[in-house]
Amino acid sequence: MGNSNKVRVGIIGAGGISQVSHIPNIISEPSAELVALCDTDAGRVAAVAERFGISTWYDQPEDMLKREKLDGIILTTPTITHLPLAQMILESGIDLMVEKPLARNVNEAKKIVETAEKTGRVLLVAMNHRFREDTDHLKNLIQEGELGEIQMVRAGWLRRLGVWGRPYWFTDPKLAGGGVLMDLGLQMIDLVFYLLGFPAVVETVGSASNATLELEVEDTASAFIRLSDETSFTLGVSWANCSREDIAYTYISGSKGAASLNPLRLTRRRGNRVIETTPPGLEDISELYRESYRFEVAHFIDCIEGESKPLATGREAIATLEVLEKLYQSADK
Numbered sequence: 001m002g003n004s005n006k007v008r009v010g011i012i013g014a015g016g017i018s019q020v021s022h023i024p025n026i027i028s029e030p031s032a033e034l035v036a037l038c039d040t041d042a043g044r045v046a047a048v049a050e051r052f053g054i055s056t057w058y059d060q061p062e063d064m065l066k067r068e069k070l071d072g073i074i075l076t077t078p079t080i081t082h083l084p085l086a087q088m089i090l091e092s093g094i095d096l097m098v099e100k101p102l103a104r105n106v107n108e109a110k111k112i113v114e115t116a117e118k119t120g121r122v123l124l125v126a127m128n129h130r131f132r133e134d135t136d137h138l139k140n141l142i143q144e145g146e147l148g149e150i151q152m153v154r155a156g157w158l159r160r161l162g163v164w165g166r167p168y169w170f171t172d173p174k175l176a177g178g179g180v181l182m183d184l185g186l187q188m189i190d191l192v193f194y195l196l197g198f199p200a201v202v203e204t205v206g207s208a209s210n211a212t213l214e215l216e217v218e219d220t221a222s223a224f225i226r227l228s229d230e231t232s233f234t235l236g237v238s239w240a241n242c243s244r245e246d247i248a249y250t251y252i253s254g255s256k257g258a259a260s261l262n263p264l265r266l267t268r269r270r271g272n273r274v275i276e277t278t279p280p281g282l283e284d285i286s287e288l289y290r291e292s293y294r295f296e297v298a299h300f301i302d303c304i305e306g307e308s309k310p311l312a313t314g315r316e317a318i319a320t321l322e323v324l325e326k327l328y329q330s331a332d333k
Contacts, residue, residue: 006033007301010068012061012085013076014039014048017099021293022074023052028294032301038064061085065092072122072304074297075099078169079176083108086123090115095122097300101186102317104177109321113314122303127312129191131295134264134282138252139195141259146268148256153233155192155250157184158241161212171215179217181208181324184237189225190312190320191250192233198316202226206327212240223327 009032011018018037026034034054039045042059049057058064065088072095075085082103089096096116102125103109116123129135141147170176170183193199203226208218219240225233241247250261257268257277262285266277282288302308 007031007304008033008035008069008071009074009301010034010036010038010064010070010072011074011076012038012064012089013074013099014041014045015076018074018076019048019051021290022076022297023048023054025294025297026074027052029297029301031305032297035070036064036068061088065089065094070094072097072300074126074300079104079182080174083111086112087115090119090121090123093119093121095124095300095304097122097124097126097296099126100190100317101177101182101321102314103321104182106318106321106325109314109318113318116314122300122310123314124300124303124310125312125314125317126296127187127190127194127317128289128292128296129187130194130312131292131299132288133291134261134288135191135195137279137282138259138261138264138266141266142195142252142254143197146257147252147254147259150196150231150252150254152231152253153192153196153227153251154235155188155233156236156247157188158236158238158243158247159184160243160246161240171217173217176217178324178328179208179210179215179221180219180237180239181206181221181223181327182217184239185221185223185235185327186320186324188235188237188250189323190316192252193316193320194312195250195252196227196231198319199227199231201323201326202228204323204326204330206330208328208331218331221327221331225323 009026014037026032036056037049037054038058038061040059045057073089075098079101205224208221210218213219220238223235227233248262252259259266264282267274268277303310
C-alpha cells in the first residue's frame with residue numbers, strides 16, 4: 001500500500017545512473033515514494049526492480065502512465081527518446097526531471113520546453129553539478145562581486161583512455177546527437193554559464209577529433225567562447241586522455257581574486273598580496289559529487305510540491321544547446 005502523503009514518483013530508464021543514484025535517492029527521500037520502474041528491456045527492469053525491492057515494474061512507458069497515479073517521473077533513457085517521452089509525460093499532467101542532455105538539438109529541446117509551458121508542468125533538467133555545495137558557494141561569491149570582474153575562465157573534463165569493448169548508445173550520433181562535446185562539454189559549459197549567471201555569448205570557435213577511438217562521434221574537443229570584450233572561456237573535453245586518472249577542472253580568474261573547483265580553492269588580492277581564503281569542509285570531491293544527485297532529487301520533490309522553482313530550466317538548456325550547435329558548426333568548417 002502506498003503512502004498518500006508522499007510524492008509518488010516513477011522512473012523510466014533502469015540503466016546505470018538510475019541504479020547508482022536516482023533509485024537509491026528516491027527510496028531514501030522521506031517525502032517521496034518510488035511507485036514504479038520502467039525500461040523497455042524487460043529482463044533488465046525485472047532484475048533491477050528485484051534488486052531494489054520495487055514491487056511494480058513495466059516494459060512500456062505508456063502502460064505505466066495509464067495504470068499508475070504519479071506526481072513526477074525521472075527520465076533517464078537515451079537522448080533520442082527524450083522528446084516523445086517528455087511530451088507524453090508532460091501532457092499526462094505529470095512533472096518531469098529529465099537527465100542531461102535535455103535533447104539532441106535545439107529544435108527538440110524547444111518542443112519539450114513548449115510542452116512544459118503549455119501544460120504548466122515542472123520541467124527540471126538534471127544538471128547535477130549545479131547541486132554541489134562547492135558550486136553553490138562559488139556562485140554566491142561571484143554574484144557578490146568577491147572575485148571582481150571575471151576576465152578568464154578555463155574548464156575541462158578529460159577522461160583517461162580506457163578500453164571501449166562494446167558500443168554505447170551515446171557514441172551513436174543518431175541516438176545522442178553528438179560525442180564528447182555533447183556528453184562532457186555540455187556539462188562544463190552549463191556549469192560555467194550557471195556560475196556566471198548565463199552571460200551573453202559573443203563568439204564561438206570549436207575543434208573536434210575522433211582520431212583516437214575512431215568512433216562515429218568526436219572523442220576529443222576544444223572550444224573558445226568569448227562572453228564579452230573582456231571575458232573569455234576556453235574548454236577542453238576528452239574520452240581518451242592519455243593520463244592515469246580522470247581530470248576535471250574549472251578555473252575562474254577575476255580582477256579581485258580567483259577560484260577553482262575540484263577541489264574548491266579561493267585566492268584574493270589584498271593590496272599587492274595574494275591570500276588564500278578557501279573555506280573548510282568542501283575538500284571531499286567524490287562526496288560532493290555523490291551528494292549532488294541526492295540534493296537534485298530532493299529539489300525535484302520540492303518543485304513537485306510547489307516549494308521551489310526548477311534550479312536548472314529548459315530555457316537554460318536551450319541556450320547551452322545553441323552554443324553547442326555553433327561549436328559543432330565551427331568544428332565542421
